[in-house]
Amino acid sequence: MHLFYQPHENLFELDEEEAKHSSKVLRLGSGDIIYVTNGKGLLQKCILNVQARKVGYEVVESSLIPRRNFEVVIAVAPTRKAERNEWMVEKLTEIGVERIDFLVSEHTNPETLNRVVNQVRLNRIAASAMKQSQQYYMPVITVNNKFDTFIKDASEDSRLIAYVPEQNKVEHVFSRVRKNSSTLLLIGPEGDFSNREVELALEQGFSTVSLGPTRLRTETAAIAGCHAINLAQGLS
Incomplete structure (x- = not known):
């Protein structure tokens, strides 16, 4: 087709x-x-x-074509290289995502943000990936979301933050997904979220989750998390 x-x-x-x-x-x-x-x-x-x-x-x-009965939202601090952000948007779209929100966190360099996140180009990449993967819904892409404001406004059914405290075990994102509901997953920048941001997220009802035993790059973490959520929703 x-x-x-x-x-x-x-x-x-x-x-x-x-x-x-x-x-x-x-x-x-x-x-x-x-x-x-x-x-x-x-x-x-x-x-x-x-x-x-x-x-x-x-x-x-x-x-x-009706929408699927669950939503996946990935909120991620952009990497410092435009091509990695573009690759990430392409793969998230292919896997299945309703929204991609680029976050401005304490460890995000604001001077490079506009250089590495071009919304017009990212929308074009998402459109191409949507067609390639035979889907009929384009993900909504937003940029320049201030971390503090974003998490306070979050209303998804499951609100998760990929963060594992040192010497502490948390559940894998796969086990924290609620069937037929909306899931928001926060992915931090290089250097991770600050302690203050993690504490603020927990105060706003977010739960910490793991993405596995290895340390992942930002874009890899976003894709791994997106895939895990989709897989959890697809299993009966």
């Missing part, structure tokens, strides 16, 4: 990048069948109509 992304459901035309992909890579032409999603659950079966560089389509079937 050839899946394309068009956020404007009444436009009936692929954007320049999507049009080029359809003709140059997939070698599709007028009369071929494609599928188009708006990233909000709408799935349209369409017939292509190619006119020079303009690639339009006619909708022949339309349906709304």
Whole structure:
């Protein structure tokens, strides 16, 4: 199935990048069948109509794909390298995530934040990953979330923070997931969350969880946590 992304459901035309992909890579032409999603659950079966560089389509079937009965939210302090943040967004989207929130914590360098977190580019990467993994909902990506404000406003059913105190054992995130509910997992920056931030999170109802016996990079931790939550939700 050839899946394309068009956020404007009444436009009936692929954007320049999507049009080029359809003709140059997939070698599709007028009369071929494609599928188009708006990233909000709408799935349209369409017939292509190619006119020079303009690639339009006619909708022949339309349906709304229901959301899954649980939500995964990953709130993560960005790494210092843009490519690692981009790779992380791509993989989180492929695994399945409803929202990705980039946090500004005490150990986040504010001077590099705008350089390593480009929301326009991250949305484009998420759209590509959504299509690649045959999904119909785009994750919402937010940036510049101040840690203190963010955790005070959190309302998910399960609120977890990946943090293991020295010489202390905590449960793996897998065992703290509640079925058919929303789960928020906080992932710290290089150098981890500060003691004050951890204490504040606990005061706001967050629970500490482990991601396994080894120390993980920020982007690896986010992906491992996302996968564990999805796996826990998928098992009966």
